[in-house]
Amino acid sequence: MLRIGPIQIANPLVLAPMAGFTDTCARRIAKKFGAGLVYSEMVSAAGLVRKQPATFAMLAFHPEEQPVGVQLFGADPKELAEAARITQDAGAAIVDINMGCPVKRVCRTGAGAALLRRPGRVAEILSAVKKAVTCPVTVKMRLGWDTKELSVLEISRIVEEQGADALTLHPRTRAQGFRGKADWSWIARLKEERRIPVIGNGDLVRPGVCVEALQSKVCDGVMIGRAARGNPWIFAQTMAMLSGKAPSTPSRELRYKTVNLHIEWLCTQYGKEQGLRRARFLLFQYSRGLSRAARFRQELVSADSEEVLRGLLRTYFLG
Ligand SMILES: Cc1cc2nc3c(=O)[nH]c(=O)nc-3n(C[C@H](O)[C@H](O)[C@H](O)COP(=O)(O)O)c2cc1C
Numbered sequence: 001m002l003r004i005g006p007i008q009i010a011n012p013l014v015l016a017p018m019a020g021f022t023d024t025c026a027r028r029i030a031k032k033f034g035a036g037l038v039y040s041e042m043v044s045a046a047g048l049v050r051k052q053p054a055t056f057a058m059l060a061f062h063p064e065e066q067p068v069g070v071q072l073f074g075a076d077p078k079e080l081a082e083a084a085r086i087t088q089d090a091g092a093a094i095v096d097i098n099m100g101c102p103v104k105r106v107c108r109t110g111a112g113a114a115l116l117r118r119p120g121r122v123a124e125i126l127s128a129v130k131k132a133v134t135c136p137v138t139v140k141m142r143l144g145w146d147t148k149e150l151s152v153l154e155i156s157r158i159v160e161e162q163g164a165d166a167l168t169l170h171p172r173t174r175a176q177g178f179r180g181k182a183d184w185s186w187i188a189r190l191k192e193e194r195r196i197p198v199i200g201n202g203d204l205v206r207p208g209v210c211v212e213a214l215q216s217k218v219c220d221g222v223m224i225g226r227a228a229r230g231n232p233w234i235f236a237q238t239m240a241m242l243s244g245k246a247p248s249t250p251s252r253e254l255r256y257k258t259v260n261l262h263i264e265w266l267c268t269q270y271g272k273e274q275g276l277r278r279a280r281f282l283l284f285q286y287s288r289g290l291s292r293a294a295r296f297r298q299e300l301v302s303a304d305s306e307e308v309l310r311g312l313l314r315t316y317f318l319g
Contacts (some may be wrong), residue, residue, distance in 0.1 A: 002036065002197060002221040004094060005136030005165040007067050009221070011036035011242075012214055013235050014168075014199055016225035017071040017096065017140065023058070025265040026282075027065045029258065030228060034235035037221070038065055039140075042098050045074030045083035059090040060269065067093035069138065073101060075110030077124040081132035088133045094165075095133055097125060099141040099155065102174045113174035116144050116151045119158055126162030136165035140201075143186055146175035152186060153193065160196050168199040168223055188218040199223050207237035207247050214242065230285025232258070256317035259286050276306060283313070292316070 002009040015022060015030040017039040022030075027038040040058065047055025061068055070092040074080045084095045099122070101112030108114075115122055129137050139159045144150040156167055171186040172178070182202025191198045200219035204210050205227045213222050228234050233254075237247030250258075262282060267275030283300055287293040296316045303309040 002199075004037075004138060004197060007093060007136060009036040009067065011239060012221035013037075013210065013238055014221050014223040015039060015228055015235075016201060016223045017041055017069075017098075018225055018229070020281075021229055023269070024060045024062050024065060025262060025269055026229075027068060028062050028265060029232045029262050030235060031065050033232035033258075034239045035224075035228075035232075037067060037069060037094075039069040039071055039094075039096060039223075040092075042071045042073045042101060043083075043087070045072045045076070045080045048072075048083040048086045049079050059087060059092070061091045066091075069094035069096050071096040071098050071140065073098040073106060073111045075115065075121065075125075077121070077128035080125050081128035084129045084137070085132045088135050092135065094136045094138055095129065096138045096140055096168075097129065099139055100170055100174075102142070102177050107174070113142055113145065116142065116155055116174065117149060119151070119154055122155055123158050123162055126159055126164055130163045137163070138166040138168065139164050140168040140170070142170050143173045143183070146173050149173075152190065156190055156194055160194050164196060166197040166199060166220075167194060168201050170201045172202060184213070184218065187213075191218055191220070197221065201225065207234055207241050210234075210238040211241045230282060230288055252317045255286065255290075256313065259283065259313060259317065262286075272306070276309065279309075287316070 002012040013036050015035045015038040019041040022041045030038050043058045044055050070087045072080055072083050087095050098112055099115045106112040141155060143152045159167055169187050169190055171183040187200040197220040199221040200213050201223035204222055204224050210222045213219055224234055233250045240247045263279045266278050280300055284297055287296050299312050303312055
């Protein structure tokens with residue numbers, strides 16, 4: 001069972017924070033198909049503190065997604081503490097601090113994976129954030145800056161000492177980006193060394209791999225990223241396998257219904273024009289691995305009205 005501070009998570013399956021994807025709509029979809037905990041895409045602490053409307057708009061939640069974790073990025077302890085308070089007040093159940101983002105634009109400001117090189121700063125951040133909120137605080141991190149600087153053990157010790165309630169490890173270095181394999185031996189190592197819950201992340205591409213990670217007890221929870229985009233069924237399939245049942249493949253009808261529901265939520269959240277624009281990108285994900293996907297995607301690009309788009313969906317998923 002996964003427990004983060006006082007929050008008992010319904011099951012150990014977690015949706016990873018993914019910029020441009022894990023908005024309130026995607027999180028609700030993941031929840032609907034069995035995720036126990038969902039995280040927002042990373043939100044700029046500076047943007048929240050400076051009250052930037054676009055950043056504030058990212059703090060939109062629906063009751064169905066709770067408990068929801070909001071991930072903040074930043075490098076300044078005071079700013080992160082203030083942003084954490086704003087986030088908690090807005091309704092987040094958990095605040096997460098990003099210590100893994102490899103993107104240059106983020107690292108240049110000292111945030112994301114750059115924090116893995118600054119143990120003192122990590123302690124200041126955790127201490128300030130913990131004082132600012134009453135909700136649980138989690139950290140998501142990588143192994144270190146590069147193979148010469150594997151700071152995971154030191155940073156995770158500090159994170160624990162400063163009162164973090166759980167830790168997620170994506171066991172690649174900043175330099176690796178998404179290349180190579182996630183080294184799960186580090187997750188097992190962290191689970192041995194730390195007392196707080198450890199959530200394992202990286203390359204969990206099929207339900208079977210998630211089940212294996214949980215049953216071997218190398219971690220307390222599994223966080224699924226890329227494999228959940230356009231494929232929320234991975235949560236239900238993993239849950240089925242955990243209870244000894246065979247996982248079922250979603251029918252084309254179920255895919256069609258889910259896609260439509262997702263689009264409906266996007267249009268409600270962002271208005272029709274932006275909602276449909278976002279939907280187009282998502283449909284690439286929802287058709288991944290399906291037959292005739294290449295043709296469908298080509299047609300999507302040239303679909304210039306809602307009617308055409310809806311017609312394409314019907315033909316593709318039901319035709
Ligand atoms: C498009 C994309 C956006 C991401 N955005 C974030 C983010 O905002 N915060 C974060 O901590 N990780 C982010 N990640 C990393 C994922 O949370 C996760 O650690 C990584 O994808 C490895 O897990 P996976 O193999 O299950 O995808 C992102 C990954 C992708 C592919």
